[in-house]
Every structure is written in C-alpha cells, then in structure tokens.
Amino acid sequence: MSSSALTKKELGHALKELMNLMPMNKITVAMVCEKCDLNRQTFYYHFQDIYECLGYIYQSEVIEKLPEFDSLEQWPDHFLKILKYIEQNKVFCLNTFNSLGRDHLEMFLSETSFAMVENGIRQFAHDVNIDPDRLNFIVNFYAIAFSGLIIQWLTRGCRDSSEELAATLSTMLQGSFTNAIENLRNQ
Numbered sequence: 230m231s232s233s234a235l236t237k238k239e240l241g242h243a244l245k246e247l248m249n250l251m252p253m254n255k256i257t258v259a260m261v262c263e264k265c266d267l268n269r270q271t272f273y274y275h276f277q278d279i280y281e282c283l284g285y286i287y288q289s290e291v292i293e294k295l296p297e298f299d300s301l302e303q304w305p306d307h308f309l310k311i312l313k314y315i316e317q318n319k320v321f322c323l324n325t326f327n328s329l330g331r332d333h334l335e336m337f338l339s340e341t342s343f344a345m346v347e348n349g350i351r352q353f354a355h356d357v358n359i360d361p362d363r364l365n366f367i368v369n370f371y372a373i374a375f376s377g378l379i380i381q382w383l384t385r386g387c388r389d390s391s392e393e394l395a396a397t398l399s400t401m402l403q404g405s406f407t408n409a410i411e412n413l414r415n416q
Contacts (some may be wrong), residue, residue, distance in 0.1 A: 237275045239265045241286045244279065249320045253279070253328035283330045287337035290314065295341060305399040307345045308375065311338070312391035315379065319387055326383060335376065342375035343368065350406055359414040367409045 230238075243264035247256045258272050258279060276282040291314050295307055315322050325334040347368045354364055382394060389397075 233275070236267070236271060237285060238289070240267065240272055240275060241282055241289065244282050245286055245318075245321055248324045251324075253283070253324050253330050280330050280333060283325060284333045284336070287333060291337065292341060295344070304345050304349050305395055307341075308398065309391060309395040311341055311345075311379065312382070312395055315383055316387050316391045319383070322383055326380070335380070338376040338379050339372065342379075343372040346371040346375065350410070353406065354410050357410055357414055359410060363413040363416075364410070367406070367413060370409075371406070 240261060243261045244256065247260060247264060256279065258269055261279070261282070262269050262272050272282075276285065291311065295310060322334060325331065350364065350368055350371075378394075378398070382389070
C-alpha cells in the first residue's frame with residue numbers, strides 16, 4: 230500500500246474514532262489531524278473536506294470489500310454483510326445519519342443495495358425477454374426498499390439482530406424477484 234493510501238486510511242480512521250465519541254458537526258479537520266498527528270495541509274491534500282473523508286470510509290470499509298454477485302441466491306449474504314457492518318459501527322453510522330453527512334450514508338446504502346440487486350436480477354433475467362426499462366424499475370424498487378429498511382432498522386436502534394433481519398427478509402422475499410420479473414414481462 231502506498232504512503233498516500235496509508236495516510237488516507239489513517240485520516241479516515243481518526244475521523245471514525247472521533248465520530249464514535251461525538252456528533253460529526255462538532256468535529257473539525259484540526260481535530261482529525263491532531264488525532265493522527267498530521268497537519269491540515271496533509272488532510273487537504275487527500276480530502277476536500279470532512280464529508281469526502283466520510284465517504285472514503287464507507288467506500289473503503291464496505292463497498293470495496295463486497296464481492297461481485299455470481300447469482301441471485303447470494304443477495305441474503307451480501308445484505309447480511311451490510312447489516313453486520315452497520316451493527317458493529319452503530320454509533321458511527323448513527324452519527325453520520327444525524328449529520329450533514331447523511332447523504333454519504335444514504336449513498337453508501339443506495340449504491341450497495343443497487344449493486345446487490347442489479348447484479349443478481351440481471352443475471353437471472355439474462356435469458357428472459359423483458360424490456361430494460363421494466364428491469365430497471367424492478368432493480369430500483371428493491372434497492373430503495375432495502376435502503377429504506379436498513380435506515381429504519383438503524384434509526385430504531387438495530388433492535389433485531391442483523392441475522393434476524395436478514396433471515397426475515399430472505400424468507401419474505403423468497404421467489405419475489407422472479408415473480409416481479411415474470412409479472413412485468415407478461416404485462
């Protein structure tokens with residue numbers, strides 16, 4: 230890993246540590262730099278602002294670590310990985326959600342949910358003759374539903390375990406993707 234990548238990682242780690250202690254709106258670039266013994270110029274060399282650093286954290290800790298889908302059946306495992314990250318980083322994620330950085334959390338959830346659903350559904354529907362706009366509608370519907378469900382779960386304090394939530398959703402949606410594709414294909 231290059232020294233630049235290590236510095237970015239260190240700055241991201243410092244911001245995350247601070248967000249586990251206090252709301253994001255109380256954190257300054259100077260505080261992040263002090264936490265990792267770097268100067269402000271170094272911070273601004275790597276990030277435009279704290280919000281870009283926040284986006285980097287979600288990108289590097291979750292999005293880049295999710296493997297590509299091979300089949301539609303893999304979505305519960307991917308969904309569980311996202312839930313586990315949020316469960317293990319609940320204070321950090323709630324501080325993101327309750328700040329101006331909320332867009333980064335929502336974008337992270339939207340991107341991961343969209344990729345998860347899109348890869349699986351497109352592979353399943355590869356041999357099905359369906360209008361691409363209808364297929365996009367299905368992907369967007371499920372991605373938005375997943376993102377909304379995760380945000381609701383987070384804001385309610387992650388009362389159910391990540392395993393319970395993923396299992397319930399998996400049971401509830403069994404056959405749902407294929408039914409949606411078939412229903413819209415035949416419409």
